[in-house]
Amino acid sequence: MKRVAVIGTGQTKHTKARDDVSQTELVREATTRALADAGITIHEVDAIVLSNMELFEGRALPEMWVGEGAGGYRKPVTKIATGGTSGTSACIAGYHQCASGLFDIVLVVGWEKHSEGATQTGMALTDPLWDRNVASGAVGNFALSISQYVAERGVTPQQAAKIAVKARRNAARNPNAHLQMDGITVEKVLESRMLADPVHLLDMCPQSDGACAVIYAAEDRAKKLCPRPAWVRAAVTRHDQPYIGDLDRRLVTMRTLRDAAREAYQRVGISEPLKEIDVAEIYEPVSYAELAWYEALGFCAEGEAGRLIDDGVTEMNGELPVNPSGGVLSTNPVGASGVIRVAEAAAQVMGRAGDHQVADVRLALATGYGVYAWSDVMILSAG
Numbered sequence: 001m002k003r004v005a006v007i008g009t010g011q012t013k014h015t016k017a018r019d020d021v022s023q024t025e026l027v028r029e030a031t032t033r034a035l036a037d038a039g040i041t042i043h044e045v046d047a048i049v050l051s052n053m054e055l056f057e058g059r060a061l062p063e064m065w066v067g068e069g070a071g072g073y074r075k076p077v078t079k080i081a082t083g084g085t086s087g088t089s090a091c092i093a094g095y096h097q098c099a100s101g102l103f104d105i106v107l108v109v110g111w112e113k114h115s116e117g118a119t120q121t122g123m124a125l126t127d128p129l130w131d132r133n134v135a136s137g138a139v140g141n142f143a144l145s146i147s148q149y150v151a152e153r154g155v156t157p158q159q160a161a162k163i164a165v166k167a168r169r170n171a172a173r174n175p176n177a178h179l180q181m182d183g184i185t186v187e188k189v190l191e192s193r194m195l196a197d198p199v200h201l202l203d204m205c206p207q208s209d210g211a212c213a214v215i216y217a218a219e220d221r222a223k224k225l226c227p228r229p230a231w232v233r234a235a236v237t238r239h240d241q242p243y244i245g246d247l248d249r250r251l252v253t254m255r256t257l258r259d260a261a262r263e264a265y266q267r268v269g270i271s272e273p274l275k276e277i278d279v280a281e282i283y284e285p286v287s288y289a290e291l292a293w294y295e296a297l298g299f300c301a302e303g304e305a306g307r308l309i310d311d312g313v314t315e316m317n318g319e320l321p322v323n324p325s326g327g328v329l330s331t332n333p334v335g336a337s338g339v340i341r342v343a344e345a346a347a348q349v350m351g352r353a354g355d356h357q358v359a360d361v362r363l364a365l366a367t368g369y370g371v372y373a374w375s376d377v378m379i380l381s382a383g
Contacts, residue, residue, distance in 0.1 A: 003219040005229030006346035008038025014210030017115035024069035034213035042071035046103035051090035051110035052335035057117035087338020088368025088376035110336035111211035143196035161189035171326025210333035230346035234264035240373040256375035283369040338368035
């Protein structure tokens with residue numbers, strides 16, 4: 001397989017509603033910015049991979065018209081939809097298309113316009129017998145598994161609230177982030193409306209309109225086009241397909257994320273992820289999930305996630321900054337959320353993250369997540 005690197009990224013401003021543009025125009029914004037960042041034109045792109053959860057907007061086959069916004073005219077276009085992992089799955093697909101030698105330059109674009117649909121209503125319209133078995137609907141689903149995690153690992157609401165505060169504080173440095181919340185505190189998180197015990201409103205991610213694009217290039221093109229590419233060192237996906245009730249200790253176990261991370265670390269030669277990874281952009285749709293992911297990703301031993309946030313280890317100035325962009329807790333256009341993770345990790349490696357840049361990043365981790373059964377892990381490096 002060929003060596004492949006990210007040579008450009010582009011995002012829209014993410015917000016509650018982008019009524020000023022269509023889905024096609026939203027995708028065009030991210031695409032145009034990524035092309036400018038990479039210093040190329042759409043004519044140099046060989047293929048396109050799109051990422052969107054059409055269920056959330058209630059429109060079938062959006063790639064049939066949105067592909068035009070990504071410059072897909074007379075080019076191969078693939079569309080990926082795998083729930084919360086849609087964006088990272090699309091990034092992995094685009095990487096493999098490039099690494100295989102099939103294409104030299106591949107554009108990946110993810111988007112969502114939640115304002116044009118009703119996520120919870122849309123999910124409620126699925127078959128009721130099936131829906132009960134897969135526990136569709138994020139809030140109650142998370143509350144159940146979080147209760148399990150809290151009971152077993154002993155994390156506290158205060159520690160989860162610190163995750164939420166960290167995310168929104170980091171997002172204030174990121175001009176593209178949806179939630180720009182000044183002065184958020186642990187107390188304000190715990191005083192916010194209870195959605196489903198123990199999940200408060202400010203523990204949860206928003207529903208965002210937005211798009212994000214990543215451009216891959218094979219080694220010879222990457223070296224010519226980008227002074228500091230973000231090289232893909234590992235791209236691993238693990239998808240189970242069980243009924244939700246069959247997953248024992250769901251948030252606690254998270255076997256797909258653990259296994260994907262283990263393989264990715266092995267490929268790169270990482271034995272101590274907390275010490276060797278410089279920055280992580282992980283998919284955390286709820287504050288408690290980030291704590292669980294610390295353990296699943298091997299940042300700490302089981303039961304020690306609370307200590308990491310208490311000691312500031314994952315803050316911007318900590319040993320391993322996690323989600324300097326503000327994460328999914330601050331920005332969540334689902335079809336784009338995983339692409340954002342990869343784009344932000346790549347931007348950190350390339351030194352292009354602006355006000356939320358972490359110093360001296362050489363190795364970055366990005367993850368995607370989808371309802372316990374699906375996990376993606378990508379590792380990017382400066383060399």
